Amino acid sequence: MGQSGYKVGMIGSGSWATAIMKMLDDNVVEKEVFWWIRKQEDLDYVRQFGHNPSYLSAVQLRISGENLFVDVKRVIEKSDIIILNTPSAYLKIALEGLTAQDFKDKIVVSAIKGIIPDENLIVGEYLAKVYEIPLENIVVVGGPCHAEEVSAEKLSYLTLAAKDSVKAQLLADVLQTRYIKTIISSDVYGVEYGAVLKNIYAMAGGICHGLGFGDNFLAVLVSNAIREMERCVSAIDPGEERDINDSVYLGDLLVTAYSQFSRNRTFGHMIGKGYTVQSAQLEMNMVAEGYYASACIQNIIREYGLDMPICNMVYQVLYNKQSASIEVNKLVDKLT
Template identity: 75%
Template structure:
């Protein structure tokens, strides 16, 4: 029997979306890849030159010009598997004109490591609430995985989380290739919330580094952060089968907290050096998801009455404009 061709739709054209387009192109399973690119000038460039002019511009992409679109709804309706890969703050805008019927019967994958800011929901919860997508059809992609290393074909691992393991494997099968290994998980909420929290902790690490704290302090900060993460995800979903030391949690936290490619660490470093939030955002060409996540996680902390001093420190600095050196020194007295 001839293998059925799967249609994979990608929404987003930032560095992570571009890296995933490369993954899909380097996976030899029979499939058709459709790609929504928001900016018409970028779309035209990719059609002509097979490179993204704005992100990972040196990477050659295996894309068919006829499968590139400026209309997100067209991509969604034609796809069997839809991968959402925009910054969380821009997802609602990307899905304008899309309704629940367009997602019916499809696997919907979130590669977004953030919270919808004005909804205070992780992406999976937002999709379920607004588009009535069954939880079994929502798949979450976790790390540890930086786009820059994927583009360089350095061996990397993705965690694919879904309540239905068959659906997780179906998504994993179109992503894995000679430099991408996949790990399956059923901890949908833990993987998604972990991906949100690690950005806040990386931002905290960047603030501390910008203030002049060294590796010794950073090690203590990260070891406290993983325990704080466990406190949060256990409060949200205590019944899940998870090991907080697994790659999707500790591994993703480590790479985001320490890597030169971490935009959240870079953003935090700028704040520690004295940049305002606005000036740091203007200087960066990419979205630091930890900034938006910090405000949203405060609601989780209050809802469950949690002790999360690292998240609180970041929130006080970013949103209440408290002096970074004062807040970090206060936090330092609480770390163990």
């Protein structure tokens, strides 16, 4: 690490990236932070006013203007720890032109709760395949943490998952604050796939709510969803011991399925109300990761021969343009 402590680079400038920038601001560990912001006009605004004009605009950001860049390569070359925090669908574009050499010997952190659509890979697998980053150098951020509550300093718990516990602890030390508690895990695959799946289940909950189903039914849906999640992650990574009731799995599912801040639930609710996928996407200002994940997870279901009726319902509605009402009513008889 550098003479000024850790050198941390943030790639992305959405709401979750902005919330983590606040964590880095409020954390007391000595470090220097660099930030890649895609739009020059947003960068200029942050430099002049210390606020992100597009997301969580009330959050005061204390980063030096000299450490803001629209060139992603500059941020990565200056950083020892790189936090990837773009929507999964845009990660390839954000990293365009970079090579494995740019990431050599760096700790790479995925704060992205999604699958790379064209590749059908979770972020960790994509980084290993395309940029030759060893699994031991990858850390995954998970847990029930909506950016809006973090920005309001509501007590939240983050899980840092890595095969190398030392690197997981390093990230925990860098991110914890008086309102952020951290948990260490070795379940890299379970945490990543769990984060992908909970977005699909939140979308399912939104669809059902939009159709007029109440909280009683949503509780049944979520209790079935956590069992469905366990079947999936256990098939993908059977050697890892995990408790599916931990906050990084069940807790994240609950908050994404129920919270007013859940973009995936909101997207699903719009679909249940009769919006087309295109019209819902146009109306929302943020990406709903569950949309892309719904298509990608179908390959996992086929590969492992999994019984995942909730995921299948969402896929039929979003991609095969089936009636939400008909598909949910089919699902009703499969829930217990």
